[in-house]
Amino acid sequence: MTGLAFAQPDAGLRLDLRDLLTMAVSTHPAVQAQQSLVGAAQDNVSGARWQYFPTPSVSVQNARTGATDPAYAGDSRVTVLALTQPLWTGGRIEAGVDKAQAYAQGAAAGLAESQQQLAIRVVQAYGDWLSAYRKRAAYQVGQAQHIRLKDQVARRIHEGQAAASDLALAQGRLASLDADMALAITQEEVSLARLSQLLGQTVAAKSLTGSLAEPLPNSLSVSELLAQAQSYSPALARARSNAQAQLAAIQEAKSATLPEVSFRWEQQHGNFNYLGGPTHTRGFVNLSSRLGAGLSNFAAISEAVQRHAAAEADTESQLRSLSEQVMTDHALLVTSQSRRQALQTSADLADQVLASWDRQYLSGRKSWQDLMNSAREQVQVQAQLADLEGSQVVASWRLALTTGQLQIGTGQLQVSSGQLQVPTAEQK
Structure with missing residues (x-):
């Protein structure tokens, strides 16, 4: 975090995932860029449209020659004012305007894409923090349980009812749990650091724990989600705009092989041939070519065609990547719901088994190994549930952002009509 000065938020500030998203897209330098x-793209469009208008020019020449030079026997200074108006350019100006407009549309799509990708990064960092936070809570409960069991077996050893190896097993399991706790704390701190980088200000865990995000419900089919994602995707829109710009570049390159017709009006003050002459006003109709060296114009056309083919291929690549992301998130959400129910059932049963085996151990019907295994399984199931809950939040919110049902723009979170809904503060 060297070189980045973080703002210090209010210690009592409570932030939910919606707040994090709006703050990130409002302040991140990538969005500002x-x-x-x-x-700049909009100014470029204005510049392209100005090509339809006359081009003014001013020429001032001062001559210093010998007294016997007959070609410069007149005025020593000649000033020429001129206006050149294109009449026919073979489609060059139109193609330039079309290309500039396509690039402007691509820039707008690039802005939306930058906001979307930034929001997805925030969601991923938040999901990682949420998993680590809930795993840490599970490990804290497990630590308390293991400390109780360690103290319990220590008393039984003192009373001569248990072997010293039972205490060693309890201490080893507690040390392993301490290592898992340290890893969860590290993951939580790393995730908070990533969030702080994305928001440009320090994000503390206590500001997030008051309003934990929940997975967004989805009842749309994968085909409906794909259709929405393809119609909304800023990355796909940017790729298509680039393809349109390359089409205009092809026309622009072809126009260079055609002559241009223009009208030139000029007014001349002074004359190098004689002194004190009148002001002259002239009009010209010009026919000029823009042929480059050799066959360079045709090479430029070929280059533009190849760039258009590359842009079309990039569009197809973006479409496939988008479809893969939507299908992956949808599949994850479909399977995670049943998996979450199974893990929740397993967690409830693990609690019951631990309590039962604790009693059976005291009555001599279960071994100490069985009891310790039951305690470890209880913690492991809770940790798996924490990981799953974090991944559900990431997948559902990312899917909502990808399909455009959750839109981030101009510092505001917008939820479109559809099946994906953002829970309100009251619902939370």
Whole structure:
């Protein structure tokens, strides 16, 4: 975090995932950079449209020659004012406007893409923190349980009812649990550091624990989600805009092989041939070509065609990546619901088994090994449940962002009509 000065938020500030998303897209420099690119692209469109207008020019020449030079016997200074108006350019100006407009649309899509990707990164970091936070809570309960069991077997050893190896087993399991706790704490701190980087201010765990995010419900089919994602995707829109820009570049390159017709008006003050002459006003109709060296114009056309083919291939690549992401998240959400129910049932049963085997151990019907295994299984199931809950939050919120049913823009969180809904504070 060297070189980044974080703002210090209010110690009592409570932030939920929606707050984190809006703060990130409002302040992140990547979004601000894209906003500047959008402004530059819009100015480029204005510049392309100005090509329809006349081009003014001013020429001032001063001559210093010998007294006997007959070609410069007149005025020593000649000023020429001129306006050049294109009449026909073979489609060059139109293609330039189309290309600029396509790039402007691509820049706007790039801004939306930057906001979307930033929001997905925030969701991923939050999901990682949520999993680590809930695992740490599970490990804390497990630690308390293992400490109780360790103290219990220590008393039985003192009373001569248990072997010293039972205490060693309890201490070993507790040390292993301490290591898991340290890893969970590290993961939590790393996730908070990532969130702080994305938001540009320190994010403390206590500001997040008051309002934990829940998975967003989804009743749409995978085909419906794919259709929504394809119609909304900023990355796909940016790729398509680039393809349109390359089409315009092809037309622009082809126009270079055609002559241009323009009208030139000029007014000349002074004359190098004689002194004190009148002001002259002239009009010209020009026919000029823009042929490059050799066959360079045709090479430029071929280059533009290849760039368009690359842009079309990039569009298809973006479409496949988008479809893969949507299908993966949908499959994860479908399977995770039943898995969550199974893990919750397993956790409830593990609690019951531990309590039962604790009593049976005291009555001599279960061994100390069985009791310790039951305690470890209880903690493991809770840790698996914490991981699953975090992955559900990430997948559901990412799917909502990918399909456009959860939109981030201009510092506001917008939820479109559909099946994906953001829980309100009252629902939380």
